[in-house]
Amino acid sequence: MAKKPLSKTTTSSKSSPSKIPTLKSPEVAPTQKKPPTSISKKKKPIDNLSILKTSPYLKQSSKSQTSGKHFTLKELFERNLLSQKEEKMEIILSGQYQDALDLMYEADASNLYPILVGPPGIGKTTLCRYYAQLRAEITGNDSFEWITFDESTKPAHLVGSFNPATTIQKGFSFEAFNPGPLIKSMLNGGLFLANEINRATEYTQNSLLEPLEEKTLAIPHIGRIKASPGFFFIGAMNPSELVGTHRLGEALKDRFNVWIELDYPDKKTEMKIIEHNNPYYKINESTLEKIYLIINRTRTHHQIQTPASLRSGIALARLTGVAQKKVKKDPDKILGDIASNVLFGAIQTKPGVKINDVIKNIISQVVGSA
Numbered sequence: 133m134a135k136k137p138l139s140k141t142t143t144s145s146k147s148s149p150s151k152i153p154t155l156k157s158p159e160v161a162p163t164q165k166k167p168p169t170s171i172s173k174k175k176k177p178i179d180n181l182s183i184l185k186t187s188p189y190l191k192q193s194s195k196s197q198t199s200g201k202h203f204t205l206k207e208l209f210e211r212n213l214l215s216q217k218e219e220k221m222e223i224i225l226s227g228q229y230q231d232a233l234d235l236m237y238e239a240d241a242s243n244l245y246p247i248l249v250g251p252p253g254i255g256k257t258t259l260c261r262y263y264a265q266l267r268a269e270i271t272g273n274d275s276f277e278w279i280t281f282d283e284s285t286k287p288a289h290l291v292g293s294f295n296p297a298t299t300i301q302k303g304f305s306f307e308a309f310n311p312g313p314l315i316k317s318m319l320n321g322g323l324f325l326a327n328e329i330n331r332a333t334e335y336t337q338n339s340l341l342e343p344l345e346e347k348t349l350a351i352p353h354i355g356r357i358k359a360s361p362g363f364f365f366i367g368a369m370n371p372s373e374l375v376g377t378h379r380l381g382e383a384l385k386d387r388f389n390v391w392i393e394l395d396y397p398d399k400k401t402e403m404k405i406i407e408h409n410n411p412y413y414k415i416n417e418s419t420l421e422k423i424y425l426i427i428n429r430t431r432t433h434h435q436i437q438t439p440a441s442l443r444s445g446i447a448l449a450r451l452t453g454v455a456q457k458k459v460k461k462d463p464d465k466i467l468g469d470i471a472s473n474v475l476f477g478a479i480q481t482k483p484g485v486k487i488n489d490v491i492k493n494i495i496s497q498v499v500g501s502a
């Protein structure tokens with residue numbers, strides 16, 4: 133069951149930043165602001181100190197309460213160690229995400245390797261991490277390794293390397309070998325996620341050819357291992373014309389048999405994702421929709437080269453939620469005031485276009501003049 137082929141639509145180039153928007157504080161120039169229009173009189177605004185003190189994001193769980201105690205590095209490490217069982221992940225699975233997940237199951241069951249392709253912040257890594265959780269529940273094998281590639285990633289980061297001091301004492305032996313994530317995954321018959329795979333150089337990409345075709349991998353001085361049954365490899369990448377990416381070599385490309393394209397989700401799904409990722413300071417449906425409209429306009433605006441991702445919508449929702457607690461002002465006005473602080477770094481305009489002008493234009497289209 134093949135998905136539609138990739139459509140390469142997103143391009144990017146650096147535009148010279150103009151004025152950085154400053155955080156607009158209502159306390160700074162209250163006389164220049166319009167009076168509040170549609171806010172309930174019962175709502176009592178709270179100050180910076182209280183908002184920070186009561187923020188659930190800053191609250192520590194009872195397990196990690198410090199109460200003035202100083203922890204050793206080891207204690208801190210153990211306290212913060214991720215345990216799959218404790219951190220159960222939930223995601224939104226409507227629209228394209230359920231289809232993509234279905235294909236991942238099917239690829240896994242057919243012993244084929246899928247690759248997720250889509251613009252930044254579309255949910256590729258989230259979906260893979262979620263699939264790893266489901267796979268662990270189904271198979272009982274929770275081996276999940278992942279690496280995010282860049283220019284400096286070398287084959288040794290995948291395979292592993294010998295500790296020089298131990299190698300001098302004991303030679304090239306198992307005791308001296310620190311296994312890399314790919315070897316661990318192959319030995320465990322686990323899931324390996326190669327994130328941003330097209331940011332790897334050709335040299336590093338080539339080191340994946342043998343594991344993906346033969347399911348074998350050579351450890352220098354030790355021997356060649358065969359992957360245990362269950363070894364599953366998922367790639368994820370941004371479309372290859374984005375800045376900072378290499379082309380995926382033809383040989384490596386040919387080893388991915390299931391291409392899953394993710395694009396910006398439909399309105400309903402994106403609004404659900406924004407809501408899901410804004411668990412504490414809730415905003416109403418109308419504000420949520422306006423956030424979606426602002427973000428979506430960046431994707432259709434003719435002067436924008438790189439539009440805003442899901443992350444920007446989530447950031448806008450969280451910031452708006454907190455600001456609504458603090459400021460006694462029309463929710464639209466609050467959103468309009470802070471949207472530029474999120475969008476400024478999230479979008480790139482075409483050469484010669486002033487970013488602040490575009491942002492102002494989008495905000496005024498959705499919530500009126502900011």
Ligand SMILES: Nc1ncnc2c1ncn2[C@@H]1O[C@H](COP(=O)(O)OP(=O)(O)OP(=O)(O)O)[C@@H](O)[C@H]1O
Nearest residue numbers: 223224229251252253254255256257258405442443
């Ligand atoms: N299906 C989803 N359900 C809930 N949240 C999601 C979903 N998809 C994406 N998100 C949220 O969107 C944000 C971006 O997702 P993610 O990091 O997975 O994107 P990505 O495609 O891997 O981006 P990049 O290309 O930059 O690595 C995260 O905060 C994530 O929680």
Ligand SMILES: [Mg+2]
Nearest residue numbers: 256257258327
């Ligand atoms: Mg990612």
